[in-house]
Each structure stands twice: as C-alpha cells, then as structure tokens.
Amino acid sequence: MPEPYEERTGRRQTGPFAGQTKSPTDRDGRAVTFEAGAKQPGYVPPLSDHLSPNQAHLGSTSAASQPSAEDYLQMGIDKHEKSQGDEELSESAHYFRKAAEGGSAAGCVFYGLALRHGWGVQRDEKQAFGWLEMGCATVMQKPSTDIVDLDRRQSLMPMGTQNKLSAEVIMAIYEVGNCFEHAWGVPGTKRNQPNHQMAAMYYRLGAEQGDRDNQEHLANLLSQGKYGLKKDMWEAAFWYRAAIDNGLSPIGLSWVYKVRLLANQIRAGWP
CATH class of the missing domain: 1.25.40 (Serine Threonine Protein Phosphatase 5, Tetratricopeptide repeat)
Known part of the structure; x- marks a missing residue:
C-alpha cells in the first residue's frame, strides 16, 4: 500500500x-x-x-x-x-x-x-x-460538491455516456482528483479540509477507463477511509489488483490477493 x-x-x-x-x-x-x-x-x-x-x-x-x-x-x-x-x-x-x-x-x-x-x-x-476542471468539461456534467447528489448517482459522467475517454481528459480527471484529495484550490474549502469522497469520484471515473494512476489512488483512498469516504478494503483490493495488472509494483500488496481468495471462499459457502 x-x-x-x-x-x-x-x-x-x-x-x-x-x-x-x-x-x-x-x-x-x-x-x-x-x-x-x-x-x-x-x-x-x-x-x-x-x-x-x-x-x-x-x-x-x-x-x-x-x-x-x-x-x-x-x-x-x-x-x-x-x-x-x-x-x-x-x-x-x-x-x-x-x-x-x-x-x-x-x-x-x-x-x-x-x-x-x-x-x-x-x-x-x-x-x-478551474483550468484543470475545464479539462474534464467536454465529457463530464458540471461537478458539484453536493455529496447527497453524488451519492444518488455515484457518477460524474452524463447519463448514457459510454464512450472511451481521451488520454487528455483522463489526465485532467486525475489532476482534479488530486485537488480534492489534498484540498488544493477547491472553491469553498480550506487547505486542511480534503474531500476524499469527491476525489474518489474522479479517480473512479479514470480507474474505470483503465488508467493505472487513477486505480492506485482510488485504492489508496478506499483503504484509508478518511475525510468523508467510507473505508472499503474489498473494493480497495479490487483496484489495487487492477493497477498491478497495469504495471504497478506489487511489493507490499500481497494482501489484495488474500482478500480475493477469501471472497471466493465465502461465495463457495466456506466455512
């Protein structure tokens, strides 16, 4: 990790x-x-x-x-x-x-x-x-800090959008996620008030497009469960495995495969 x-x-x-x-x-x-x-x-x-x-x-x-x-x-x-x-x-x-x-x-x-x-x-x-957010604007609906609204849809993509995002937009998504993760210039927030729930929303969008950096950062946030984001080791393990498949070093992450093994055993009716 x-x-x-x-x-x-x-x-x-x-x-x-x-x-x-x-x-x-x-x-x-x-x-x-x-x-x-x-x-x-x-x-x-x-x-x-x-x-x-x-x-x-x-x-x-x-x-x-x-x-x-x-x-x-x-x-x-x-x-x-x-x-x-x-x-x-x-x-x-x-x-x-x-x-x-x-x-x-x-x-x-x-x-x-x-x-x-x-x-x-x-x-x-x-x-x-503002400029980083603009880099996402071609495909994303206007981002909101209204967490209730985000919880309802669990996505920042417009309804019905299935297209593969361009590398440029994925890069913008990653950097906006960084802004929310570290409270860098986000309107209405202070420097010591990160918003990991919003960061995870952006990282997940990039992660679902197969981008390793977004996958790794999403997994890291989910494994911590801080600043408004619920801890979820199962999903964290899933995204770490995806990032490893994309070239992330597995050193220190052997646990992500043990979690998958346990999940398979539970599905099979064990113990």
Missing part, C-alpha cells in the same frame, strides 16, 4: 521557480533528487512525469499554417522541457494557456499545473483548479 502523501513527500509538491525552496516531486508524489553537480535552481520537473504511457502522444503538432491548439501545446512543452529560467517558463505557461483557450484538454491540464506550482506564472491554486 502506498505510504500516506505526507510520509512520501514531507511537503506539498512545489517547484523552485517562483521563489520556492521546497524540493519538487513527480506525478506520484515522489521527491525528485538532484545529481551531484546539477544546477537545482534551473531544474524543471519534466511534463512526462504527468503522462501515463498511453498519453505519450500528447502535444504532437499539426500541419496547419496557423498555430492550432495542439501546436501551442507542443510549443509549451518544448519551452518547459528546455527551460533554464523564468523567461522560458513564462513563455511555456503562455503557450499552455493559448492551447487551453483553443480547446485542448491537455493545455488546460498543463496550464493548471503551471498555476498550481508557479511554473512561470504567479502561483494560484484556485485558478489552477
């Missing part, structure tokens, strides 16, 4: 760009260390940390004469990956916003991440949440 977020990182994810001094972390919250002789002030967490293997195609350019949303996205990624200081990061954030305004879900996600972590723009978690 993954360690709690605070134990994995000690602090929230930040970058060293907007006067921050905390160590950056990757998408899964692991602290990024620097090689001997590396220039820490110029380090920029690669955007690949936020991409699953099936999302590696994001940012491919188009052949249009005028920059498209995907062109701006690629320009933003290039600037971010090659940045040596605030100027390149500012340009990167500018291109991400242009991509987002052009309708790119990935642009919404990357611009939201820039705002969340202060990558070339002033850090603003509330605006970050």
Whole structure:
C-alpha cells in the first residue's frame, strides 16, 4: 500500500521557480533528487512525469499554417522541457494557456499545473483548479460538491455516456482528483479540509477507463477511509489488483490477493 502523501513527500509538491525552496516531486508524489553537480535552481520537473504511457502522444503538432491548439501545446512543452529560467517558463505557461483557450484538454491540464506550482506564472491554486476542471468539461456534467447528489448517482459522467475517454481528459480527471484529495484550490474549502469522497469520484471515473494512476489512488483512498469516504478494503483490493495488472509494483500488496481468495471462499459457502 502506498505510504500516506505526507510520509512520501514531507511537503506539498512545489517547484523552485517562483521563489520556492521546497524540493519538487513527480506525478506520484515522489521527491525528485538532484545529481551531484546539477544546477537545482534551473531544474524543471519534466511534463512526462504527468503522462501515463498511453498519453505519450500528447502535444504532437499539426500541419496547419496557423498555430492550432495542439501546436501551442507542443510549443509549451518544448519551452518547459528546455527551460533554464523564468523567461522560458513564462513563455511555456503562455503557450499552455493559448492551447487551453483553443480547446485542448491537455493545455488546460498543463496550464493548471503551471498555476498550481508557479511554473512561470504567479502561483494560484484556485485558478489552477478551474483550468484543470475545464479539462474534464467536454465529457463530464458540471461537478458539484453536493455529496447527497453524488451519492444518488455515484457518477460524474452524463447519463448514457459510454464512450472511451481521451488520454487528455483522463489526465485532467486525475489532476482534479488530486485537488480534492489534498484540498488544493477547491472553491469553498480550506487547505486542511480534503474531500476524499469527491476525489474518489474522479479517480473512479479514470480507474474505470483503465488508467493505472487513477486505480492506485482510488485504492489508496478506499483503504484509508478518511475525510468523508467510507473505508472499503474489498473494493480497495479490487483496484489495487487492477493497477498491478497495469504495471504497478506489487511489493507490499500481497494482501489484495488474500482478500480475493477469501471472497471466493465465502461465495463457495466456506466455512
């Protein structure tokens, strides 16, 4: 089982760009260390940390004469990956916003991440949440913090939606789930008031699409049962097994198979 977020990182994810001094972390919250002789002030967490293997195609350019949303996205990624200081990061954030305004879900996600972590723009978690949420808007009904309404449907998808979601939207779903899990910029909430029930709603949507990161985070929340979410070790084991099938390391998770064995024995009338 993954360690709690605070134990994995000690602090929230930040970058060293907007006067921050905390160590950056990757998408899964692991602290990024620097090689001997590396220039820490110029380090920029690669955007690949936020991409699953099936999302590696994001940012491919188009052949249009005028920059498209995907062109701006690629320009933003290039600037971010090659940045040596605030100027390149500012340009990167500018291109991400242009991509987002052009309708790119990935642009919404990357611009939201820039705002969340202060990558070339002033850090603003509330605006970050808005842009990340916008990345989900093409397929999801307007999210609500009304838990009663969510309990009634147990889904954020519009009625009758069966389509496979794009990699960009799944990435947006994951990041919005992170916002609810850690109380990052969610309207009407305080920094110390995570909402794991809402986080689980988002993670479940991504998990059902076969995304490993969403599966792992959903399982982790279900195994903890905190901040408004009921503990459910059976479902947690199910999603951990799904994540393991998708490549998650099984170290420390042998219990998820024992739970399945017990369930099979109970169904068979044992003891």
